[in-house]
Amino acid sequence: MLIRRTPDHPIRSSEITSESDYENRRQFLKEAGLLGLGLAGVAAASRSAGAAAVTAQQGTSIGGAELKPELTPWEDVTTYNNFYEFGTSKEDPAENAKNFKTKPWTVKVEGLVAKPATYNVDDFLKPYKMEERIARHRCVEAWSMVIPWLGFPMADFVKQMQPLGSAKYVEFTTLLDPKQMPGQRSPVLQWPYVEALRLDEAMNPLAFLAVGVYGKMLPNQNGAPLRHVVPWKYGFKGCKSIVKIRFTDTMPRTAWNVSNPGEYGFFGNVNPEVDHPRWSQAKERRIGEFRKRDSLMFNGYAQQVASMYSGMDLRKLY
Numbered sequence: 141m142l143i144r145r146t147p148d149h150p151i152r153s154s155e156i157t158s159e160s161d162y163e164n165r166r167q168f169l170k171e172a173g174l175l176g177l178g179l180a181g182v183a184a185a186s187r188s189a190g191a192a193a194v195t196a197q198q199g200t201s202i203g204g205a206e207l208k209p210e211l212t213p214w215e216d217v218t219t220y221n222n223f224y225e226f227g228t229s230k231e232d233p234a235e236n237a238k239n240f241k242t243k244p245w246t247v248k249v250e251g252l253v254a255k256p257a258t259y260n261v262d263d264f265l266k267p268y269k270m271e272e273r274i275a276r277h278r279c280v281e282a283w284s285m286v287i288p289w290l291g292f293p294m295a296d297f298v299k300q301m302q303p304l305g306s307a308k309y310v311e312f313t314t315l316l317d318p319k320q321m322p323g324q325r326s327p328v329l330q331w332p333y334v335e336a337l338r339l340d341e342a343m344n345p346l347a348f349l350a351v352g353v354y355g356k357m358l359p360n361q362n363g364a365p366l367r368h369v370v371p372w373k374y375g376f377k378g379c380k381s382i383v384k385i386r387f388t389d390t391m392p393r394t395a396w397n398v399s400n401p402g403e404y405g406f407f408g409n410v411n412p413e414v415d416h417p418r419w420s421q422a423k424e425r426r427i428g429e430f431r432k433r434d435s436l437m438f439n440g441y442a443q444q445v446a447s448m449y450s451g452m453d454l455r456k457l458y
């Protein structure tokens with residue numbers, strides 16, 4: 141997955157892509173109507189059983205690999221989802237989340253922060269004028285596996301909340317509402333769904349909170365109205381429909397880790413060298429493609445994120 145950013149982002153796009161790719165990206169964003177937003181993350185996503193791997197490919201050169209963009213229909217992004225609250229098969233969320241109510245929506249921020257409070261999700265968006273801008277944008281036929289996310293840097297959010305010196309982790313919790321979410325009526329996971337990041341991961345410029353995709357507000361099945369996206373991790377790390385964000389000094393237990401600790405660790409970093417117990421992670425197949433591709437370490441973002449894990453045994457801390 142390649143995150144492409146607007147020029148005002150702290151990481152200059154030229155550090156991520158070549159200058160010519162950067163210009164192509166400007167053209168893409170212009171056509172997509174995304175230029176000028178606080179952040180537009182363009183992500184390439186591929187899915188594998190259980191957890192979608194977000195992959196680093198986007199018609200550019202990352203980690204030495206020449207990669208070509210593919211076309212992904214909007215249809216695939218919005219009908220092939222993991223959102224167990226709405227059912228366990230990939231088609232369930234699009235069908236069962238149709239009437240999911242996401243307005244009004246509040247997010248409770250608690251724990252080791254100077255600014256604990258319950259915020260209206262629109263408050264987060266005001267500085268970016270997302271709603272207005274998105275309303276004007278047409279839906280874009282974006283590239284396959286290349287998802288033009290709309291969102292804002294998670295670091296912005298974290299800084300605003302002013303974590304205390306003792307805060308080490310940020311935990312995200314999905315809404316618990318079995319009336320609206322039929323999947324929560326069965327114990328397929330421990331509800332509510334919880335995900336977490338280490339504070340330095342949450343502060344990394346690549347991590348963001350997403351509110352839209354393809355120039356529109358997020359469809360319900362993709363985690364409306366607020367989800368997080370962490371480009372160098374497997375898809376399961378991206379908590380959807382967030383209602384609570386907690387800062388803590390203790391490593392939180394996360395939904396997949398609780399349900400199957402032998403298969404899902406806390407970190408969930410894309411790592412082709414460490415196999416999932418039931419399948420190899422060295423290669424991945426993208427939607428619509430027959431041939432498998434090599435997975436890249438940290439999804440191709442090693443340069444930006446590897447230093448956060450230096451000295452850690454990534455075979456044990458997967």
Ligand code: MTE
Pocket residue numbers: 185190191192193220221222223224225314333361362363374375376377378379380381
């Ligand atoms: N968030 C919640 N609340 N419930 C879920 O079941 N599934 C995770 C993640 N976030 C999940 C979730 C998994 S396994 C994946 S692969 C991604 O969401 C899928 O996101 P997508 O459907 O938008 O691709």
